[in-house]
Amino acid sequence: MTDATTAGGDKIRCDACPVMCYIKPGAAGACDRYANHDGELVRVDPHIVLERTVSHGGRLVPFQAGGDWDGKLVHEPSVFVTAIGAGTTYPDYKPAPFIVSSEIDGVDMVTVVTEGIFSYCGVKVKIDTDRYLGPETATVRAQGEAIGHVTTSEYGSQMLSLGGVHHLTGGSKKEGRVTCDALMDLSNCKPVELTIDGGATVVVQAGYPPIVNGVAEERMRVGCGSATIGMFAKQWHGKVDEVVVVDDHITGVLSEHQAGKLLDIPDTGIKMKGRRSTPGRYFQVADPGTGWGGTNISDPLSVLGPFNPKEARPGLTMLMVSTTGEHAAYYELDDALRPVEKPMPPDLRFSVERIQENCEPALCTVLFMGGAGGSLRAGVTDNPVRLTRSVKDALTRVTSGGAPVYVWPGGGITFMVDVTQMPAGAFGYVPTPALVAPIEFTLRLSDYAALGGHMDHVRPLASLRDNTELRPMPYIPGRQA
């Protein structure tokens, strides 16, 4: 085993070879094989053996390509060979670079490891925010080039659909290159600035909060305005006469809401703007924006009409709060039945904090989506459709960089994978442009033979130990290996 000596400051000196590089933290030596990871010398070679216990304890398998191999790895079912760095050719007429077999619990397993070139691929981005990012179907741009579009809003999140064959190869050369770069960076968990036509500029990085127009988002809303009323009605009961939860989607009003009715909360004479959906639930109280509850308002009273003097009375109390608890104000009606802002009583302040507490941290999540529909499969078997059937029959497990994938039902092998579950730097590109992503098919050796596998290319897992391109997965906090 190679050792490193601390050479003053934060550099370490590698003694793996006579070059004796000084290596700074986060940097690699001249060989690109050894690196300084938090003061420790680690191997960082192109081929990765993924050690599943890393996610549990952060323990690394020491690199042992030398003669003192103890063979243990072979029998540890937790060791998984990923496709990263396996290399690929296009079109995939040659057997996949590594077809690995390993003896695990008496079952001869085979992992077909290849890197797929995905020209039909893209990413689905989920951005946890109530802030208005832009209209549905609006074009999403990186560096001014169209790389995708805004799709549906989901609960508390805005979805973007980026990439795909249309932007990768259907537009100008520059559009394809920028799209490819953006997809690769997003997939490799790097930040990418996106601008949305008629909307916001948002910095998206998988596993981090979105930055909308320069402001980092903190929390998702706890629910829509109506749901918030339902969740907190009991806690407000007796402490305040009226509550309005301002929301871009459905603004809730406690006294009119079913939850208020069940608690016998009396009418307050409140008059809401917007379109009433069902009692106590209002659509479109304001336009979407980056103000209160994802609306464009900064003064919450602007969503109210005059109180009805038949029911309202001077001194009536009212809490207005957004769905994240980020904005809140407390009012009392004066003698003219006009709401006047007053300091918020502590127990109402507490309920606002409770809303905040129940809002989950806002994140960007990136799912890579690619289809292994055609020639990639031929690298795995001489009868490609059998691989597809085998995947559908759950005989073959598909993973991407060792991460679990969701295989979309229907034709072909279209899969989605959470890029934060994948090892760092898992994605590459070819100038087509298209993305290169790892994909592994794991199945029983007998099943592999049955589906027409390249049996003459199967290598025992032990044979990989002599491969100089083997590295343990560096442990990266926040990632699951």
Added chain:
Amino acid sequence: MTRLPQIGLLPDGKRLHLQDGPIDLVIEANGAEGDVRAAYQAAARRFTGLLDELCRELVELRRPAELARCTLKGVVARRMHAAVAPFAAEQFITPMAAVAGSVAEEILGAMLDAARLQRAYVNNGGDIALHLTGGAQFAIGLMDRPDRHGLMRTIDIEADDPARGIATSGRHGRSFSLGIADAVTVLARTASQADAAATIIANAVDLPGHPAIARCPAHDLQPDSDLGARLVTRDVGAIGASEVDEALRAGASRARQLLAAGLIEGAALRLLGETVEVGAKGIGTQALPALNGSAAERAMHV
């Protein structure tokens, strides 16, 4: 314990892989079976200890080369010096700029001393020494960017072409670049000459002082870099199409000087999707069929 290089055949059973420290060689020889075996044995033999030999003179190899004087002793070190010497008078360069090509050349030489080969190459991380006889030829794939997969196009080199060395340099590779080129591929008579020239031309593809180009002192990144405090390119931000042309023109003009001086046979310069070729027949004329045009796009739908 004596440190030995990694020696092994690649999974295809045909190519030899030698690795020691930062040196990674992929070697293929074509000829009679006995000759190929003898050549591979000679390569492994010569390779063993070669890194130690170089490291004994590493301090001097990292110093700027002097045109007139070479105090280096090792044969590879002296070859490195000879390759960079033509540039030493007018600009900063150390023999390290030619290390990869010089090693490739040395190993190929050892192979040819030991066996009769029709064709052979020693590829040292993209810096390649070639051997060609008779009707043999090589199809060389040019990389779009050295840090990524993918071919830009191919060039064919035949036995009667003068080029026996190919090298690629750019800001994405293992070594630092003072310029902004994504990749500069050079054909020259020898691999060591190609290596040095690729460095020089890649450094010349530049927009000095441009605000969108992030640079930092080389020794901030690698404390013992031979480039010392010189600013190396870290990132290239948004630059306009006319600026891409300007940078490529600067590089191409340097390449034409080297061509006229007989130091190179040709060069292909790549920056942000644009390519410029200088000299040598073949460069840029044969696009790789599988990666070119609409036929490729149809074929690429996996």
